Amino acid sequence: ANLTVAAAVAFDNANEQIITAGNNLILSTTFTMTLGQITSTGGTITLNGVPGGGTLNFSGSTLVLNGDLNTTAAAFTAPTNLSITSSATLTTNAATFTATTLTLNDLALTLVNTTLTVTNAVTLDNANEQIITGTNDFTLTAAPTFSNGAITSAGGTITFSDVAGT
Numbered sequence: 001a002n003l004t005v006a007a008a009v010a011f012d013n014a015n016e017q018i019i020t021a022g023n024n025l026i027l028s029t030t031f032t033m034t035l036g037q038i039t040s041t042g043g044t045i046t047l048n049g050v051p052g053g054g055t056l057n058f059s060g061s062t063l064v065l066n067g068d069l070n071t072t073a074a075a076f077t078a079p080t081n082l083s084i085t086s087s088a089t090l091t092t093n094a095a096t097f098t099a100t101t102l103t104l105n106d107l108a109l110t111l112v113n114t115t116l117t118v119t120n121a122v123t124l125d126n127a128n129e130q131i132i133t134g135t136n137d138f139t140l141t142a143a144p145t146f147s148n149g150a151i152t153s154a155g156g157t158i159t160f161s162d163v164a165g166t
Contacts, residue, residue: 002043004028011036011054020045020061030067033074045079048088062101065090065109072113082116084109087128104129104149111136115156118142124149133158 002024011017011033018025022042033051040061048067051074063069063079065088078097082090084107091112098117102109108130117139122131129149131138138151139159151158 002026008032011038011051028066046085048086070112071095082109082118090114102131104131108132110134111138111156121145124151 004026006028008029009027009031011031012035014035016036018038020040020043024044025038025040025046027047031047031049033049033054035054037055037057038045039055039057042060044062044064045058046064046066048065048069050070053073055075056071057077058079059077061079062081062083064083064085066085068089070091072091072093076092076095078095080099081101082099083103083105085105087108089110089112092114094113096115098119101120102118102122104124106126106128108128110132112134113136115137119141121142121144122140123145125145125147127148131151133153133156135155137157137159138153139161141161
């Protein structure tokens with residue numbers, strides 16, 4: 001069953017776990033984690049926070065950021081899809097991952113210490129939609145729909161691979 005938690009959630013014991021399988025999880029407020037895990041193998045996980053440890057395994061799932069997520073101190077397995085419902089910064093421990101889809105919802109995504117490849121077309125059609133890569137690499141393998149917004153870099157490589165007509 002799907003689970004929505006409106007109160008703050010703290011994981012501080014290795015036995016504290018949320019395992020959603022294909023169900024959805026929404027953590028409406030910032031969570032904390034020093035031990036424990038959140039694992040999903042097919043659902044949609046909505047959260048933000050700065051875990052100081054623990055495991056975040058989103059393999060096969062959609063990760064929806066409702067704020068910043070910093071996973072540098074956690075064991076992080078990247079999601080299949082990435083979406084944001086609030087302008088967000090995704091910080092990882094030098095993670096390189098491929099997302100099938102990236103949905104910006106008229107908002108900005110900033111990457112820190114994160115290399116991202118998106119395999120399906122990304123739509124940027126609002127001035128607020130931005131992908132800010134900093135010094136990180138970003139690759140689109142399908143032609144984007146680009147009528148507004150921005151993709152910016154401060155030293156990373158932006159690649160449009162196998163994109164015909166762009």
